[in-house]
Amino acid sequence: MYKYDEYDQQMVDTRVAEFRDQVRRRVAGDLTEDQFKPLRLQNGLYLQLHAYMLRVAVPYGTLNGTQMHLLGDIADKYDRGYGHFTTRQNIQYNWIKLEETPDILAELAKVEMHAIQTSGNCIRNISSDQFAGAAADEIVDPRPYAELLRQWSSFHPEFLVLPRKFKIAVIASEKDRAAMRLHDIGIKMVKNDAGEIGAQFYAGGGMGRTPMIAPLIREFVPLDQLITYSEACLRVYNRYGRRDNKYKARIKILVHELGRDEYVRQVEEEFAHLQTLAIEPPLAELERIKAHFVDPAFETGLSDDLDLTDPDFRLWVERNTTAHKQPGYIIATVSLKPVGGIPGDASADQIRLMAKLGTQYSFDELRVTHAQNIVFPHVKKADLYTVWKALDEAGLGTANLDTVGDIIACPGLDYCSLANARSIPVAQKISERFGSAQKQAEIGELKLKISGCINACGHHHAGHIGILGVDKKGLENYQLLFGGSEGADTSLAKIIGPGFTEDGVVDAIEKATEVYLANKQGEERFLDTYRRIGMDPFKEAIYG
Amino acid sequence: MVDVQFRFRDDEAVNDPAVTVDAFSEQSNATAVRIEPGEDARALLPYLDRLALVEVNFPAWTDGRGYSAARILREAGYTGEVRGVGDLVIDMLHHMRRCGFDAFAPDKALNPTDAKNAFERWDNVYQATVVDGRQAIWAKRHPA
Numbered sequence: 250m251y252k253y254d255e256y257d258q259q260m261v262d263t264r265v266a267e268f269r270d271q272v273r274r275r276v277a278g279d280l281t282e283d284q285f286k287p288l289r290l291q292n293g294l295y296l297q298l299h300a301y302m303l304r305v306a307v308p309y310g311t312l313n314g315t316q317m318h319l320l321g322d323i324a325d326k327y328d329r330g331y332g333h334f335t336t337r338q339n340i341q342y343n344w345i346k347l348e349e350t351p352d353i354l355a356e357l358a359k360v361e362m363h364a365i366q367t368s369g370n371c372i373r374n375i376s377s378d379q380f381a382g383a384a385a386d387e388i389v390d391p392r393p394y395a396e397l398l399r400q401w402s403s404f405h406p407e408f409l410v411l412p413r414k415f416k417i418a419v420i421a422s423e424k425d426r427a428a429m430r431l432h433d434i435g436i437k438m439v440k441n442d443a444g445e446i447g448a449q450f451y452a453g454g455g456m457g458r459t460p461m462i463a464p465l466i467r468e469f470v471p472l473d474q475l476i477t478y479s480e481a482c483l484r485v486y487n488r489y490g491r492r493d494n495k496y497k498a499r500i501k502i503l504v505h506e507l508g509r510d511e512y513v514r515q516v517e518e519e520f521a522h523l524q525t526l527a528i529e530p531p532l533a534e535l536e537r538i539k540a541h542f543v544d545p546a547f548e549t550g551l552s553d554d555l556d557l558t559d560p561d562f563r564l565w566v567e568r569n570t571t572a573h574k575q576p577g578y579i580i581a582t583v584s585l586k587p588v589g590g591i592p593g594d595a596s597a598d599q600i601r602l603m604a605k606l607g608t609q610y611s612f613d614e615l616r617v618t619h620a621q622n623i624v625f626p627h628v629k630k631a632d633l634y635t636v637w638k639a640l641d642e643a644g645l646g647t648a649n650l651d652t653v654g655d656i657i658a659c660p661g662l663d664y665c666s667l668a669n670a671r672s673i674p675v676a677q678k679i680s681e682r683f684g685s686a687q688k689q690a691e692i693g694e695l696k697l698k699i700s701g702c703i704n705a706c707g708h709h710h711a712g713h714i715g716i717l718g719v720d721k722k723g724l725e726n727y728q729l730l731f732g733g734s735e736g737a738d739t740s741l742a743k744i745i746g747p748g749f750t751e752d753g754v755v756d757a758i759e760k761a762t763e764v765y766l767a768n769k770q771g772e773e774r775f776l777d778t779y780r781r782i783g784m785d786p787f788k789e790a791i792y793g
Numbered sequence: 794m795v796d797v798q799f800r801f802r803d804d805e806a807v808n809d810p811a812v813t814v815d816a817f818s819e820q821s822n823a824t825a826v827r828i829e830p831g832e833d834a835r836a837l838l839p840y841l842d843r844l845a846l847v848e849v850n851f852p853a854w855t856d857g858r859g860y861s862a863a864r865i866l867r868e869a870g871y872t873g874e875v876r877g878v879g880d881l882v883i884d885m886l887h888h889m890r891r892c893g894f895d896a897f898a899p900d901k902a903l904n905p906t907d908a909k910n911a912f913e914r915w916d917n918v919y920q921a922t923v924v925d926g927r928q929a930i931w932a933k934r935h936p937a
Contacts, residue, residue: 256917256930263915270910271884279904287855288884370855400919400930406888407864407922410857488861492830526868528921530931537934 250311250614251396251541253361260403261358264365268292269351276348291409293341293367294350297664301345304367305357309377309395309419310338310617314608316360317615321600327353332600334585334593336657336708337416338376338617339367343664365403370411372402372483376418378426379618382542383626385574389438389446391421393539394475397530401476408483412490413498415483416455419448427619428711428735430454430463433500434482439469447471452482452512453504456705460741461501464509466516474520477529481520485512544575545612545627551577555630562637564686565648570633579630581611583623583640584647584655588684589677592658593621595645602643610636620657620696622650652689653697653762654680657708661701661718662725668701670718670725671751675699678755683762692762695775698733711735713776714761715742716754727754731761731787732779745784746792760790799897799908801890802874807846827878834862841871849894851879860892867893867924886911893924 253261275285286296293304305320312320320340324332327349328342335341345353357363367374375395382390398417402408408415418427421438429435435451447469454463470478489507491497504512553576557563571580583603586592595603603623607615610632611625618624628636640646649655656679659665661672676699683689698712702719709715715730726748733742749757764787765775779787797806811827812820814836825846828834837844847866849859863875876896877889883903890912921929 254934256933259917260919260930267884267914270907274883274907279907284882288882370857403919404888404915405920406891407860408857409885409888410855410860412857484861487857488833492856492858522868526921526923528923530929531935533935534931 250313251308251392251538257400258358258361261361261363261365264292264363264404265351265354265358268354272347272351287369287410290369291366291371292350292354293364294345294347295368296666297343298662298666299664300343301347301350302341302343302664303345303350303353303364304335304339304341305362305364306367306374307339307362307617308399309375309381309392310379310619311381311392312362312615312617313613314604314615316362317604317607318601319356319360319362321597321604323353323356324597324600331594331596333591333660334595334617334621334623336619336621336659336706337367337374338379338619339374340617343660368414370413370415371409372405372411372415372417375399375402376416376427376432376619378420378422379616379624380426380571380580380626381421381616382544383573383578383580384422385572386424387422387574388440389421390539390542391419391438393535393542394436394438394448395419396538396541397475397535398479401479401530405483408487411483411487412492413495413500415486415500423737425735425737425739428708428739430739431456431460431708431711431735432463434479435463441469445471448475448478450478450482453501453509455499455501456708456710457499458496458703458705459499459501460705460710461505462739462741463501464504466509466513472535473529473532474524475529477523478516478520480528481516481523484519484523485515489515545614547575547578547627548629549576551629551631553577553630555633559634561641561646561648562634564690565637565641565646566633568648568652568690569650573627575627577630579628579633581625581628581633581636582618582650583625583645584649585622585645586649586655586680587644587647588654589681591673592656592676595623599643599645602639603645606636606639620651620655622655648686649689651694651696653683653692653695653714653758654689656680656697656699657712658699659701659706661699661707665701665706667704668718669703669720670701670727672699672701672707672718675716675718675727675751675754678751679758682755682759691766693774695762696734697758708735709733710741711739712742713774713779714758717744719748721748725751727751729754729757729791731784732776734776743784745788757791761787764790796902797876797896797898798902799886799912800874801895804874806896807874809846811846811848828859828862830856830858832862834865835869837866838869841866841869841873844871844873846874846876847871848876848878848898851877851881854880854882854885860889863889863893864922864924883907883911887915891918891922891925891927893922
């Protein structure tokens with residue numbers, strides 16, 4: 250994985266000094282809260298309902314054991330002993346003191362981590378495929394391109410105060426595991442007819458109040474124009490994105506209002522202009538970065554056999570592992586969704602245990618997924634049982650990846666100052682209702698996502714089943730949506746009818762799974778059956 | 794008129810009042826113009842040789858259009874003064890320099906020590922904006 254050189258280290262160290270100075274000016278009263286707010290946000294520091302929340306960047310979701318270990322230590326030292334992994338592959342801490350944040354950032358900088366641009370109206374942490382470098386189906390490892398973009402987007406002087414936040418995802422396989430087309434810019438690395446690698450650009454996707462799937466804006470951007478083209482996309486947005494209404498300020502609205510073709514025309518014009526300036530790093534820089542992402546020293550000639558006599562282990566292997574490109578190895582996903590738990594939360598001890606296992610059994614690499622789980626990307630099959638045993642003893646052995654128990658949920662009204670309703674208790678109730686392994690296995694893949702308000706941080710638009718919490722005359726009310734997907738077959742979920750109480754929505758989901766099981770043909774997933782038979786049979790069962 | 798608090802030019806400051814972009818196109822003898830956030834800096838490109846001062850107004854520093862405006866003027870070869878005016882903050886000064894601003898007239902005077910620190914804080918930069926004359930980190934990593 251990427252390792253800082255003296256320049257990268259100096260950049261994060263300078264940022265720590267800058268932020269320490271900003272906090273000093275705030276505490277001294279030189280900065281008002283209004284003035285301080287946009288500055289602290291660019292460092293991932295939010296003021297939530299009860300305390301400050303600090304969001305730490307995990308660039309493209311990749312981290313090593315030392316970094317993961319420190320994340321556990323920070324949870325102990327500065328928070329209440331746990332951390333929350335987020336849908337942007339980051340981690341956030343919910344009980345932070347303002348005065349301590351410069352020290353936290355200084356500790357992070359020592360292990361090449363930071364909180365730069367994890368919030369604010371700027372280019373955010375760039376996300377990617379959590380299986381990058383390990384997946385059997387990728388064309389190239391997408392992370393070197395994400396790293397190139399990370400450096401370009403860090404402190405970009407022209408794009409620090411965009412109309413609104415800006416999220417970029419980079420993938421390199423057909424099976425989209427990063428919801429690429431639901432990003433402000435989605436980049437898919439592709440191979441053209443001449444066999445060259447380049448980038449396919451999508452722009453104007455997003456969730457939020459007005460969910461949109463990003464249209465394709467360029468089939469192929471050569472690798473020696475990646476930064477220049479990105480800069481053109483951003484400049485058009487910075488100049489013409491709406492600033493009169495924050496709910497219409499995302500690039501998706503600009504692309505929608507201009508029309509995809511006109512946006513493309515403007516970008517191409519700007520691109521032609523920017524190509525006359527020397528703003529593109531040389532390909533040698535990309536090669537330098539790529540050298541950090543070479544395969545670990547895999548052993549060859551290993552057996553692909555797994556001893557599955559332990560039934561609990563077998564269940565976990567079937568549910569939570571994925572094929573690795575290297576024979577004898579496997580990708581293992583640790584579910585942070587135990588029955589009745591808070592999706593994405595892990596205790597300091599659990600974080601440190603995962604750090605240790607990642608170091609010992611996965612070539613010192615871990616990943617955070619946008620579904621709020623943790624991945625060991627390179628586990629030798631012969632070690633898998635040992636790894637699972639250690640996880641299971643720490644309450645991390647839940648076998649529910651991509652099932653109804655593997656819920657994505659935003660922090661909701663328990664923490665968030667924007668929320669209209671609580672998300673966590675609903676997630677917990679659903680997780681308990683469908684808690685039995687047998688029931689989850691029967692239902693199979695069912696991606697369930699919960700947001701506590703229309704800002705859609707819980708990705709409810711992209712859920713096979715989505716839940717949206719709203720405020721109805723002072724009472725929490727939950728709308729139910731079906732048919733969303735964030736994969737290669739991206740689609741937006743539709744509201745099925747009137748909303749429910751907290752318990753009502755759990756009952757409704759149970760009825761929906763019954764309709765699915767009664768109508769399922771062959772190997773159909775819930776989503777497939779829904780797409781085939783439509784909404785009516787579900788509505789009938791739920792409201793009928 | 795608001796005072797220029799920081800200036801990084803050796804030539805004489807232009808004291809002509811800056812006219813609006815609309816007035817400027819009708820007034821062939823004006824040498825100073827002020828761009829508001831929604832206005833297109835490229836409308837000035839035909840007139841760069843007679844301009845000595847472009848003021849870029851920031852009613853709020855969080856409206857980032859002015860940063861693009863400055864850089865666009867510099868990219869087109871404009872060498873006169875580009876002055877940021879309005880709601881300027883310490884923490885953007887360095888970034889504004891990188892976009893091509895070389896004079897700063899904040900509504901409220903900024904603490905000079907804090908400002909000096911901000912201007913000098915970043916020894917290195919990740920991007921080539923070209924217009925600030927600074928070498929990007931990637932260029933230092935790969936000397937020609």
